Amino acid sequence: MERKTPGQADTKEETMSDALRPVGDEWELRFERRFAHPPQKVWRAVTEPEHLSRWYPFTATEFDPRVGGTIRFSDEDGTELRAEITEFLPPRVFAFQEHDEEAGTQGLRIELEPDGDGCRLVFVHSFADSTWAEQTEAGWVRCLDELARVVDEAG
Secondary structure: OOOOOOOOOOOOOOOOEEEEEEEOOEEEEEEEEEEOOOHHHHHHHHHOHHHHHHHOOOEEEEEOOOOOOEEEEEOOOOOEEEEEEEEEEOOOEEEEEEEEOOOEEEEEEEEEEEEOOEEEEEEEEEEOOHHHHHHHHHHHHHHHHHHHHHHHHOO
């Protein structure tokens, strides 16, 4: 996928910007995508476990959709992660803190904004350490590409 430079017109499924930058004492990866679908449809793909599990790196095995609610994730290797929902404002903001023994606590935030007949998704992943962020960037590009496919296929 070709990366865009600022000012280029955007099309569905293209990465508009992806940057690793320091924010206070943390590091942040930020991605923006435009979808040709309304926020409600994209919201279902990012918050309903059966859809979330198709694009997120882990399968959601428990999901309590409220601030303070728990999300449990697992993968085929038996790795399990626990997360706590920190923001849940349908169909606009979904954020959680993921607790990983190796990488520590990481924040993920997804925000949806109406944009014409579609919406703009802003995905932010915060890390205490830039090394983890650098290692994760390419993976998130692939995951967000898969999210676009999940949304396109959803009824």
